[in-house]
Amino acid sequence: MTCQPRNCFPNIRTEEKRALKELKNNAHIIIKPADKGGAVVVLNTPDYIAECTRQLSNATYYRKLNSDPTKKYNKRINDRLEIGVRSGEIDSDTAKRLIVLHPVPGRFYILPKIHKEGNPGRPIISGNGCPTEIISLFVDYHLKDLVRLLPSYVQDDMDFLRKTHNINAVGPLPPDTILCTMDVSALCTSIPHGEGIGACKSALEKWRDPTPLSHLVFFVI
Numbered sequence: 057m058t059c060q061p062r063n064c065f066p067n068i069r070t071e072e073k074r075a076l077k078e079l080k081n082n083a084h085i086i087i088k089p090a091d092k093g094g095a096v097v098v099l100n101t102p103d104y105i106a107e108c109t110r111q112l113s114n115a116t117y118y119r120k121l122n123s124d125p126t127k128k129y130n131k132r133i134n135d136r137l138e139i140g141v142r143s144g145e146i147d148s149d150t151a152k153r154l155i156v157l158h159p160v161p162g163r164f165y166i167l168p169k170i171h172k173e174g175n176p177g178r179p180i181i182s183g184n185g186c187p188t189e190i191i192s193l194f195v196d197y198h199l200k201d202l203v204r205l206l207p208s209y210v211q212d213d214m215d216f217l218r219k220t221h222n223i224n225a226v227g228p229l230p231p232d233t234i235l236c237t238m239d240v241s242a243l244c245t246s247i248p249h250g251e252g253i254g255a256c257k258s259a260l261e262k263w264r265d266p267t268p269l270s271h272l273v274f275f276v277i
Contacts (some may be wrong), residue, residue, distance in 0.1 A: 091167040091178045099168065107177045108166055117245045130159040130187035137191075154194055160185040179242070202259045 066073065079087065086104040090097050112118050134155055140146040163184075166177025183189045203209055210216050223229070240246055 088165075088167055090171075091169045092171055095170060097168045097170060104166070104177075108164065111166070111177065111179050112164065117242070124161060126159050126161050126187060130156060133187050133191060150194075154191045156185065156187055156189055158185070159187045162186045179245070199256065199259070202263055205263055206259070 068076075079085070084101055086099045086101055088097050088099065088104075089095070137146065137151040137154060141148050141151050162181040164179065164181055166179055168175045168177055183192065204211070210219065
């Protein structure tokens with residue numbers, strides 16, 4: 057039994073299709089989704105490149121390398137996985153699934169923050185195909201449920217309202233109580249690696265059997 061292909065019909069006019077193709081091939085503009093709100097943003101290519109260059113020039117977070125270390129990092133990961141298999145920390149089938157056969161460097165891009173003055177870009181590294189892509193997904197899979205158990209975790213707006221309701225249910229707050237919020241600039245690059253690893257270790261040891269996961273988390277971070 058075979059499936060016959062269905063007749064497919066375009067849902068846009070020929071003129072619209074041509075216009076989309078022209079926009080896609082226009083080297084003078086960059087089209088990106090906004091960081092928040094779901095808007096589509098069209099930027100001048102020189103402005104986009106200037107913002108990327110500005111961020112990458114920050115020596116606190118980035119430094120220029122003389123060569124591409126992708127293969128070296130991939131070998132370190134493969135060697136660590138091999139050691140884990142020999143020591144019994146991880147089984148061979150799982151180790152094979154965590155290996156990236158043809159690794160490529162991560163790719164840097166930004167999403168414009170149109171809700172902020174000056175429209176700065178949110179820096180993002182696309183890890184598709186990079187040495188840590190699969191092993192990072194593995195670690196994230198095992199850590200994501202632990203995040204919900206943290207006392208500081210807030211899922212969404214409704215969860216926040218439930219938490220404030222529970223606080224109010226205990227009794228009236230002092231009259232001088234002030235509700236405040238904080239925003240961290242460049243949160244991901246501002247987290248100290250040592251403290252981040254320590255937080256992961258504490259969560260793993262408290263809520264899970266600390267088998268290979270702890271070692272993999274420490275290695276990836």
